[in-house]
Amino acid sequence: MIINPVKEIFFLFNEVAIFILFGFFIAGVLHIIFPDSVIKKHLGKNTFGSVIKSTVFGIPLPLCSCGVIPVAASLRNAGASKGASISFLISTPQVGADSFFITYSLLGPVFAFFRIIASIITAIVAGITVNIYSRKEELKVSDKPCINLLREPFFKRAKSLFGYIQFEVFGAIANTLIIGIIIAGAISAFVPDSFFIRYLNYPFLSMIIMLGVGIPLYVCASASTPIAAALIMKGISPGAALVFLLTGPATNAITISTVVKSMGKKIAVVYIVSIAVISIALGYFLNIITLKYGFSKIISASGHYMLPLYVKYIGTITLTGMFLLHYFKKFYLDNIRKNEMATDKIRLNVNGMSCMHCASSVKKAVEAIGETLDIDVDLKEKFVQFNIKNKNRITEVKKSIIAAGFEII
Numbered sequence: 001m002i003i004n005p006v007k008e009i010f011f012l013f014n015e016v017a018i019f020i021l022f023g024f025f026i027a028g029v030l031h032i033i034f035p036d037s038v039i040k041k042h043l044g045k046n047t048f049g050s051v052i053k054s055t056v057f058g059i060p061l062p063l064c065s066c067g068v069i070p071v072a073a074s075l076r077n078a079g080a081s082k083g084a085s086i087s088f089l090i091s092t093p094q095v096g097a098d099s100f101f102i103t104y105s106l107l108g109p110v111f112a113f114f115r116i117i118a119s120i121i122t123a124i125v126a127g128i129t130v131n132i133y134s135r136k137e138e139l140k141v142s143d144k145p146c147i148n149l150l151r152e153p154f155f156k157r158a159k160s161l162f163g164y165i166q167f168e169v170f171g172a173i174a175n176t177l178i179i180g181i182i183i184a185g186a187i188s189a190f191v192p193d194s195f196f197i198r199y200l201n202y203p204f205l206s207m208i209i210m211l212g213v214g215i216p217l218y219v220c221a222s223a224s225t226p227i228a229a230a231l232i233m234k235g236i237s238p239g240a241a242l243v244f245l246l247t248g249p250a251t252n253a254i255t256i257s258t259v260v261k262s263m264g265k266k267i268a269v270v271y272i273v274s275i276a277v278i279s280i281a282l283g284y285f286l287n288i289i290t291l292k293y294g295f296s297k298i299i300s301a302s303g304h305y306m307l308p309l310y311v312k313y314i315g316t317i318t319l320t321g322m323f324l325l326h327y328f329k330k331f332y333l334d335n336i337r338k339n340e341m342a343t344d345k346i347r348l349n350v351n352g353m354s355c356m357h358c359a360s361s362v363k364k365a366v367e368a369i370g371e372t373l374d375i376d377v378d379l380k381e382k383f384v385q386f387n388i389k390n391k392n393r394i395t396e397v398k399k400s401i402i403a404a405g406f407e408i409i
Helices: 005-033 036-043 048-058 068-077 082-094 097-133 154-159 161-190 195-199 203-214 221-233 238-250 253-263 265-293 309-337 356-368 391-403
Strands: 346-351 372-378 383-388
Touching: 005 097, 005 161, 005 221, 005 309, 048 082, 048 097, 068 082, 082 097, 082 238, 082 253, 082 265, 097 221, 097 238, 097 265, 161 221, 161 309, 161 356, 203 238, 203 265, 221 238, 238 265, 253 265, 346 391, 356 372, 356 383, 356 391, 383 391
Parallel strands: none
Antiparallel strands: 346 383, 372 383
């Protein structure tokens, strides 16, 4: 029976909205408590402990698959081992505060915590494997200035909490999040119940298929969650869904090409193989647990139904407002910029920007060099333009942007 897809999308949106908002708030609090300088201090070392720390730091950070790339590159430039950089590159996009609460709301606490544990295991094993493989290589510590070492005052971070949540965290995943909800709603509406049990009742094969889909696909942790939940409800095994949740956010064409460029093809192969093998193993283990203890005990969304209806509606209205503000600001700026190409501004073409977090990192890199004014980052056209009092410092601006993990074209 075909269900109205609009009703399914609205139902799903209404169920997860309040949890998404709570996750965004937690992400903002983490940003205030743990500034970039603290993270850089603990992760920028070539030790076994740095792999553990990079994984632990990466789990709660609200960085998407593309937003984590310049941060990981910056860690590498600061002297972090390849293993630490890889573990950070894996754990950070796989699950964050926002995606944890979405998972909790759709698939229950057991699956949500299992997802975190799986992310930790994947990142640590992959990071250690890379470190062992490359232990004989001499790590070169860059003497470039590092933007993330600059300390931003606590009260300044706290004051900018709303802007950080709305324009950096939410702005980075807004498009993929709404697409993920729409896809999940479409699956719920058009795919018959138990479809995968009927036509793909081979758990190991379904995990291989999800592996093939997840590795090259760009999808953030939050957007992948409703899709995985919809697939499970249509009969796909929990293990296959977990494989998709682990590989989709942690690997994509952009990330793989970045690893190849910064660490070499062999490290990239180790990185992909490690994620693939560990994901399949953990998915298989989750399937065994599900068979032993029962589907309802492992996959349960009963927690979010306990919320009063008015709380869900508050979440829906608030999140809708955030979407409207995001797209209004984006549309407004895109049109204004066409008429603001001032001739007295310095313009630098920047390669590597792919989300709002990237744009924010570039802006901070330019701000770090004194005497810069009216900084404007165009994410669509891939450039930053600004006024600078002393043009002799343009070289410093370029170095600062490069140190943040981007390229000047």
